[in-house]
Amino acid sequence: MAGQTRLIKKYPNRRLYDTALSCYITLADVRDLVLNQDEFQVIDAKTGDDLTRSILLQIILEAESGGAPMFTSDVLAQMIRFYGNAMQGFMGRYLENNIGAFTETQAKLQEQAKSLYGENSPISNDLWTQFLNFQGPAMQSMMGTYMEQSKRMFVQMQEQLDAQTRNIFNGFQFPGVPTDAAGGDKT
Incomplete structure:
Protein backbone atom coordinates (compact mmCIF):
# COMPACT_ATOMS: atom_id res chain seq x y z
CA MET A 1 0.00 0.00 0.00
CA GLY A 66 -1.95 15.76 28.67
CA GLY A 67 1.53 15.73 30.09
CA ALA A 68 4.05 18.31 28.97
CA PRO A 69 2.59 20.78 26.46
CA MET A 70 4.73 22.06 23.61
CA PHE A 71 3.18 25.54 23.53
CA THR A 72 2.75 28.03 26.35
CA SER A 73 -0.54 29.86 26.79
CA ASP A 74 1.14 33.03 25.53
CA VAL A 75 2.25 31.33 22.30
CA LEU A 76 -1.23 29.89 21.73
CA ALA A 77 -2.82 33.30 22.35
CA GLN A 78 -0.41 34.91 19.90
CA MET A 79 -1.19 32.26 17.29
CA ILE A 80 -4.90 33.02 17.67
CA ARG A 81 -4.17 36.73 17.18
CA PHE A 82 -2.54 36.00 13.82
CA TYR A 83 -5.81 34.64 12.42
CA GLY A 84 -7.52 37.33 10.40
CA ASN A 85 -4.38 39.47 10.66
CA ALA A 86 -2.53 40.63 7.55
CA MET A 87 0.42 38.50 8.68
CA GLN A 88 -1.59 35.23 8.86
CA GLY A 89 -0.31 33.83 5.56
CA PHE A 90 3.24 34.93 6.25
CA MET A 91 3.21 33.41 9.75
CA GLY A 92 1.83 30.12 8.43
CA ARG A 93 4.62 29.88 5.86
CA TYR A 94 7.20 30.93 8.45
CA LEU A 95 6.13 28.19 10.87
CA GLU A 96 5.93 25.63 8.07
CA ASN A 97 9.41 26.50 6.78
CA ASN A 98 10.96 26.46 10.25
CA ILE A 99 9.35 23.15 11.17
CA GLY A 100 10.57 21.80 7.83
CA ALA A 101 14.11 23.00 8.55
CA PHE A 102 13.96 21.52 12.05
CA THR A 103 12.70 18.18 10.67
CA GLU A 104 15.47 18.19 8.06
CA THR A 105 18.08 18.82 10.76
CA GLN A 106 16.62 16.02 12.86
CA ALA A 107 16.77 13.65 9.87
CA LYS A 108 20.42 14.57 9.28
CA LEU A 109 21.22 13.89 12.94
CA GLN A 110 19.54 10.50 12.64
CA GLU A 111 21.52 9.73 9.48
CA GLN A 112 24.74 10.68 11.23
CA ALA A 113 23.82 8.43 14.15
CA LYS A 114 23.14 5.56 11.73
CA SER A 115 26.50 6.09 10.06
CA LEU A 116 28.20 5.94 13.46
CA TYR A 117 26.27 3.01 14.91
CA GLY A 118 25.25 1.12 11.76
CA GLU A 119 21.96 0.49 9.99
CA ASN A 120 20.70 -2.09 12.46
CA SER A 121 21.30 -0.12 15.64
CA PRO A 122 18.03 0.86 17.30
CA ILE A 123 17.78 4.62 17.55
CA SER A 124 14.86 5.03 19.89
CA ASN A 125 13.19 8.02 21.48
CA ASP A 126 14.91 7.07 24.74
CA LEU A 127 18.30 7.31 23.06
CA TRP A 128 17.42 10.72 21.60
CA THR A 129 16.17 11.88 25.01
CA GLN A 130 19.46 10.83 26.60
CA PHE A 131 21.42 12.52 23.81
CA LEU A 132 19.46 15.78 24.14
CA ASN A 133 19.77 15.73 27.94
CA PHE A 134 23.51 15.25 27.61
CA GLN A 135 23.83 17.83 24.83
CA GLY A 136 21.24 20.20 26.31
CA PRO A 137 23.42 23.29 26.75
CA ALA A 138 24.95 22.90 23.28
CA MET A 139 21.52 22.41 21.69
CA GLN A 140 20.11 25.42 23.57
CA SER A 141 23.04 27.53 22.40
CA MET A 142 22.52 26.38 18.82
CA MET A 143 18.78 27.13 18.99
CA GLY A 144 19.51 30.50 20.64
CA THR A 145 21.84 31.40 17.78
CA TYR A 146 19.22 30.30 15.26
CA MET A 147 16.56 32.41 16.99
CA GLU A 148 18.84 35.45 17.02
CA GLN A 149 19.48 35.01 13.29
CA SER A 150 15.74 34.73 12.69
CA LYS A 151 15.14 37.86 14.75
CA ARG A 152 17.78 39.79 12.78
CA MET A 153 16.22 38.55 9.53
CA PHE A 154 12.82 39.87 10.64
CA VAL A 155 14.30 43.25 11.59
CA GLN A 156 16.06 43.49 8.21
CA MET A 157 12.88 42.48 6.42
CA GLN A 158 10.91 45.13 8.33
CA GLU A 159 13.51 47.76 7.45
CA GLN A 160 13.30 46.75 3.77
CA LEU A 161 9.50 46.91 3.85
CA ASP A 162 9.64 50.35 5.49
CA ALA A 163 12.08 51.59 2.83
CA GLN A 164 9.99 50.15 -0.01
CA THR A 165 6.83 51.67 1.43
CA ARG A 166 8.51 55.09 1.68
CA ASN A 167 9.74 54.76 -1.92
CA ILE A 168 6.32 53.74 -3.21
CA PHE A 169 4.44 56.53 -1.47
CA ASN A 170 7.16 59.16 -1.92
CA GLY A 171 5.96 59.99 -5.43
CA PHE A 172 2.36 60.57 -4.37
CA GLN A 173 1.06 63.94 -3.21
CA PHE A 174 -1.14 63.52 -0.17
CA PRO A 175 -3.03 66.59 1.05
CA GLY A 176 -1.49 67.99 4.22
CA VAL A 177 1.55 65.70 4.14
CA PRO A 178 4.91 67.38 3.38
CA THR A 179 7.12 65.74 0.76
CA ASP A 180 10.84 65.19 1.28
CA ALA A 181 13.63 67.04 -0.53
CA ALA A 182 13.85 64.44 -3.29
CA GLY A 183 10.14 64.68 -3.98
CA GLY A 184 9.84 68.45 -4.20
CA ASP A 185 9.18 71.32 -1.86
CA LYS A 186 8.04 70.91 1.73
CA THR A 187 4.77 72.56 2.63
Whole structure:
Protein backbone atom coordinates (compact mmCIF):
# COMPACT_ATOMS: atom_id res chain seq x y z
CA MET A 1 0.00 0.00 0.00
CA ALA A 2 3.07 2.25 -0.27
CA GLY A 3 2.34 5.56 -1.95
CA GLN A 4 -1.42 5.20 -1.59
CA THR A 5 -3.42 7.56 0.62
CA ARG A 6 -5.36 5.73 3.29
CA LEU A 7 -9.01 6.77 3.50
CA ILE A 8 -10.62 7.19 6.89
CA LYS A 9 -14.29 8.03 7.17
CA LYS A 10 -15.73 9.93 10.09
CA TYR A 11 -19.33 9.08 10.83
CA PRO A 12 -21.95 11.28 12.55
CA ASN A 13 -21.48 9.24 15.75
CA ARG A 14 -17.86 10.60 15.71
CA ARG A 15 -16.40 7.16 15.02
CA LEU A 16 -13.54 6.81 12.59
CA TYR A 17 -13.60 3.98 10.05
CA ASP A 18 -10.37 2.89 8.35
CA THR A 19 -11.35 1.68 4.88
CA ALA A 20 -7.99 -0.08 4.40
CA LEU A 21 -8.42 -2.23 7.52
CA SER A 22 -12.23 -2.37 7.34
CA CYS A 23 -12.60 -1.52 11.01
CA TYR A 24 -13.19 1.36 13.38
CA ILE A 25 -10.12 3.08 14.75
CA THR A 26 -9.43 5.62 17.49
CA LEU A 27 -7.77 9.01 17.45
CA ALA A 28 -4.73 7.28 18.98
CA ASP A 29 -4.61 5.01 15.92
CA VAL A 30 -4.68 8.06 13.64
CA ARG A 31 -1.84 9.54 15.72
CA ASP A 32 0.11 6.32 15.07
CA LEU A 33 -0.46 6.80 11.34
CA VAL A 34 1.06 10.28 11.65
CA LEU A 35 4.03 8.97 13.65
CA ASN A 36 4.59 6.21 11.08
CA GLN A 37 4.39 8.83 8.32
CA ASP A 38 1.52 6.99 6.61
CA GLU A 39 -0.44 9.15 4.19
CA PHE A 40 -4.12 9.38 5.06
CA GLN A 41 -7.16 11.51 4.52
CA VAL A 42 -10.15 11.80 6.83
CA ILE A 43 -13.46 12.60 5.19
CA ASP A 44 -16.96 13.13 6.51
CA ALA A 45 -18.83 9.95 5.58
CA LYS A 46 -22.03 11.89 4.94
CA THR A 47 -20.84 15.01 3.07
CA GLY A 48 -17.44 13.95 1.74
CA ASP A 49 -15.83 17.05 3.27
CA ASP A 50 -12.12 16.76 4.06
CA LEU A 51 -11.72 16.64 7.86
CA THR A 52 -8.01 15.79 7.96
CA ARG A 53 -6.90 19.14 9.41
CA SER A 54 -9.65 19.00 12.03
CA ILE A 55 -8.56 15.52 13.13
CA LEU A 56 -4.89 16.59 13.25
CA LEU A 57 -5.86 19.57 15.41
CA GLN A 58 -7.76 17.20 17.73
CA ILE A 59 -4.61 15.10 18.08
CA ILE A 60 -2.59 18.22 18.92
CA LEU A 61 -5.25 19.28 21.44
CA GLU A 62 -5.06 15.90 23.17
CA ALA A 63 -1.26 16.03 23.23
CA GLU A 64 -1.28 19.59 24.58
CA SER A 65 -3.85 18.71 27.26
CA GLY A 66 -1.95 15.76 28.67
CA GLY A 67 1.53 15.73 30.09
CA ALA A 68 4.05 18.31 28.97
CA PRO A 69 2.59 20.78 26.46
CA MET A 70 4.73 22.06 23.61
CA PHE A 71 3.18 25.54 23.53
CA THR A 72 2.75 28.03 26.35
CA SER A 73 -0.54 29.86 26.79
CA ASP A 74 1.14 33.03 25.53
CA VAL A 75 2.25 31.33 22.30
CA LEU A 76 -1.23 29.89 21.73
CA ALA A 77 -2.82 33.30 22.35
CA GLN A 78 -0.41 34.91 19.90
CA MET A 79 -1.19 32.26 17.29
CA ILE A 80 -4.90 33.02 17.67
CA ARG A 81 -4.17 36.73 17.18
CA PHE A 82 -2.54 36.00 13.82
CA TYR A 83 -5.81 34.64 12.42
CA GLY A 84 -7.52 37.33 10.40
CA ASN A 85 -4.38 39.47 10.66
CA ALA A 86 -2.53 40.63 7.55
CA MET A 87 0.42 38.50 8.68
CA GLN A 88 -1.59 35.23 8.86
CA GLY A 89 -0.31 33.83 5.56
CA PHE A 90 3.24 34.93 6.25
CA MET A 91 3.21 33.41 9.75
CA GLY A 92 1.83 30.12 8.43
CA ARG A 93 4.62 29.88 5.86
CA TYR A 94 7.20 30.93 8.45
CA LEU A 95 6.13 28.19 10.87
CA GLU A 96 5.93 25.63 8.07
CA ASN A 97 9.41 26.50 6.78
CA ASN A 98 10.96 26.46 10.25
CA ILE A 99 9.35 23.15 11.17
CA GLY A 100 10.57 21.80 7.83
CA ALA A 101 14.11 23.00 8.55
CA PHE A 102 13.96 21.52 12.05
CA THR A 103 12.70 18.18 10.67
CA GLU A 104 15.47 18.19 8.06
CA THR A 105 18.08 18.82 10.76
CA GLN A 106 16.62 16.02 12.86
CA ALA A 107 16.77 13.65 9.87
CA LYS A 108 20.42 14.57 9.28
CA LEU A 109 21.22 13.89 12.94
CA GLN A 110 19.54 10.50 12.64
CA GLU A 111 21.52 9.73 9.48
CA GLN A 112 24.74 10.68 11.23
CA ALA A 113 23.82 8.43 14.15
CA LYS A 114 23.14 5.56 11.73
CA SER A 115 26.50 6.09 10.06
CA LEU A 116 28.20 5.94 13.46
CA TYR A 117 26.27 3.01 14.91
CA GLY A 118 25.25 1.12 11.76
CA GLU A 119 21.96 0.49 9.99
CA ASN A 120 20.70 -2.09 12.46
CA SER A 121 21.30 -0.12 15.64
CA PRO A 122 18.03 0.86 17.30
CA ILE A 123 17.78 4.62 17.55
CA SER A 124 14.86 5.03 19.89
CA ASN A 125 13.19 8.02 21.48
CA ASP A 126 14.91 7.07 24.74
CA LEU A 127 18.30 7.31 23.06
CA TRP A 128 17.42 10.72 21.60
CA THR A 129 16.17 11.88 25.01
CA GLN A 130 19.46 10.83 26.60
CA PHE A 131 21.42 12.52 23.81
CA LEU A 132 19.46 15.78 24.14
CA ASN A 133 19.77 15.73 27.94
CA PHE A 134 23.51 15.25 27.61
CA GLN A 135 23.83 17.83 24.83
CA GLY A 136 21.24 20.20 26.31
CA PRO A 137 23.42 23.29 26.75
CA ALA A 138 24.95 22.90 23.28
CA MET A 139 21.52 22.41 21.69
CA GLN A 140 20.11 25.42 23.57
CA SER A 141 23.04 27.53 22.40
CA MET A 142 22.52 26.38 18.82
CA MET A 143 18.78 27.13 18.99
CA GLY A 144 19.51 30.50 20.64
CA THR A 145 21.84 31.40 17.78
CA TYR A 146 19.22 30.30 15.26
CA MET A 147 16.56 32.41 16.99
CA GLU A 148 18.84 35.45 17.02
CA GLN A 149 19.48 35.01 13.29
CA SER A 150 15.74 34.73 12.69
CA LYS A 151 15.14 37.86 14.75
CA ARG A 152 17.78 39.79 12.78
CA MET A 153 16.22 38.55 9.53
CA PHE A 154 12.82 39.87 10.64
CA VAL A 155 14.30 43.25 11.59
CA GLN A 156 16.06 43.49 8.21
CA MET A 157 12.88 42.48 6.42
CA GLN A 158 10.91 45.13 8.33
CA GLU A 159 13.51 47.76 7.45
CA GLN A 160 13.30 46.75 3.77
CA LEU A 161 9.50 46.91 3.85
CA ASP A 162 9.64 50.35 5.49
CA ALA A 163 12.08 51.59 2.83
CA GLN A 164 9.99 50.15 -0.01
CA THR A 165 6.83 51.67 1.43
CA ARG A 166 8.51 55.09 1.68
CA ASN A 167 9.74 54.76 -1.92
CA ILE A 168 6.32 53.74 -3.21
CA PHE A 169 4.44 56.53 -1.47
CA ASN A 170 7.16 59.16 -1.92
CA GLY A 171 5.96 59.99 -5.43
CA PHE A 172 2.36 60.57 -4.37
CA GLN A 173 1.06 63.94 -3.21
CA PHE A 174 -1.14 63.52 -0.17
CA PRO A 175 -3.03 66.59 1.05
CA GLY A 176 -1.49 67.99 4.22
CA VAL A 177 1.55 65.70 4.14
CA PRO A 178 4.91 67.38 3.38
CA THR A 179 7.12 65.74 0.76
CA ASP A 180 10.84 65.19 1.28
CA ALA A 181 13.63 67.04 -0.53
CA ALA A 182 13.85 64.44 -3.29
CA GLY A 183 10.14 64.68 -3.98
CA GLY A 184 9.84 68.45 -4.20
CA ASP A 185 9.18 71.32 -1.86
CA LYS A 186 8.04 70.91 1.73
CA THR A 187 4.77 72.56 2.63
